[in-house]
Amino acid sequence: MAIKCIGILTSGGDAPGMNAAIRAVTRTAIYSGLTVKGIMRGYRGLITGEIIELRTENVSNTIQRGGTMLKTARCVEFRSREGRQVAYETMQREGIDALVVIGGDGTLSGAREFAGEFDIPIVGLPGTIDNDLNGTDVTIGYDTALNTIMDAVDKIRDTASSHDRLFFVEVMGRESGFLALNSALAAGAEAAIIPEFVTEVDQLAEFIQNGLRKSKSSSIVLVAESEVTGGAMGLAERVKKEYPQYDVRVTILGHIQRGGSPTASDRIIASRMGEAAIIALLDGQRNIMIGIENQEIVYVPLSKAVNHEKSLNRATLDTLKKLSI
Numbered sequence: 001m002a003i004k005c006i007g008i009l010t011s012g013g014d015a016p017g018m019n020a021a022i023r024a025v026t027r028t029a030i031y032s033g034l035t036v037k038g039i040m041r042g043y044r045g046l047i048t049g050e051i052i053e054l055r056t057e058n059v060s061n062t063i064q065r066g067g068t069m070l071k072t073a074r075c076v077e078f079r080s081r082e083g084r085q086v087a088y089e090t091m092q093r094e095g096i097d098a099l100v101v102i103g104g105d106g107t108l109s110g111a112r113e114f115a116g117e118f119d120i121p122i123v124g125l126p127g128t129i130d131n132d133l134n135g136t137d138v139t140i141g142y143d144t145a146l147n148t149i150m151d152a153v154d155k156i157r158d159t160a161s162s163h164d165r166l167f168f169v170e171v172m173g174r175e176s177g178f179l180a181l182n183s184a185l186a187a188g189a190e191a192a193i194i195p196e197f198v199t200e201v202d203q204l205a206e207f208i209q210n211g212l213r214k215s216k217s218s219s220i221v222l223v224a225e226s227e228v229t230g231g232a233m234g235l236a237e238r239v240k241k242e243y244p245q246y247d248v249r250v251t252i253l254g255h256i257q258r259g260g261s262p263t264a265s266d267r268i269i270a271s272r273m274g275e276a277a278i279i280a281l282l283d284g285q286r287n288i289m290i291g292i293e294n295q296e297i298v299y300v301p302l303s304k305a306v307n308h309e310k311s312l313n314r315a316t317l318d319t320l321k322k323l324s325i
C-alpha cells in the first residue's frame, strides 16, 4: 500500500534536537507529497486521539528550540496489547499509514512491539541524551547534553579548587556511561565512574589510590547515575566512611542536562536523520532506526538498536587517566 500520510511522535525523555528532527521529517514528507500528522504526548496521543495536522509553517522557528513541540510522555497504556490495539484503531481512523517515532530505548522497543503486532511501517529516530542506542555513533541530544555538562563542570571547578575539595558530579545516562566518560574528558575532570565497569574494578578505590591529589589539591569526578554504583551520593557516603580526610561534595546536575538550545551538531544530525526517515519509508523500509556511523546514514533493525550492546570505547577511559595526572 502506498504511503500517503505519516504520523510523527516524540516519546520518553525529551532531548535537544527533537524539534529539528520533527521539522526535518515534516518538511521532507510535505516535499515528497505526503500529509503529516503530529501525535501529541508520544504514544499517549495515539490512545487519546490528540492529533494535529502539521504543515510546513507549523515547524517554522523551531530548529533552535529545546524540548519537543509535540510534547512527550512515558505511556503505561501502550505497554499492554489492549493499549496498542486502541493505538492501531486511532491510526486507521486518522488515515495514518506509517509512523516516525523519535525517542530512546523505551520508545524504540515500543515501536518494535507495535510493528510486530500490526502491519504498520515504522521508522525510529534515536532521540535521547543518553547515547545508549546501538547502531549509531551518536543520538540526537547527546552533544547538547555533553556541552551543558561541560559548562556546569567548568563552574564547579572554580569552587572545587578554591576550597581544595573532592566533587562528585552526577550526570544522567540510565545505567550508561557515555555522558559521564566523555564529559569528563571534555571538562578535564580527574575521573569518571561508570556502570559499565562496575563488576571489573572498584573504580572509587582505584581513583583514590592512583590519582587523587598526586599533583592537585582538588578533584572532580563525573559519575553516571546508577543503582549499582549508588551514583554520586553513594560514592560520597563511601568516601566519608573510608577516606574521611577528604572534604567531599556532591552536585547532581539532573534535568538541566535535558534542556537548552541544541548545538549545531545536534541540529545537523537531527535534520539529516529526519530526511532519511522519510526517504527510507518511501523506499519500502520498515521497522528500522536511522543511525549515523562514520558520518554516513545507516539503517539499523529496531531489534539491534535496542539490544543494549552499544559499548563504550575503553581507550577513552585510558586517555582520561593519562590526562588527569
Ligand code: F6P
Pocket (backbone or CB within 6 Å): 012, 013, 104, 128, 129, 130, 172, 173, 174, 225, 258
Ligand atoms: O532517557 C533519558 C534520561 O534522561 C535518563 O538518563 C534518565 O534516567 C531519565 O531520562 C530520567 O527521566 P525522567 O526524570 O523524565 O523520568
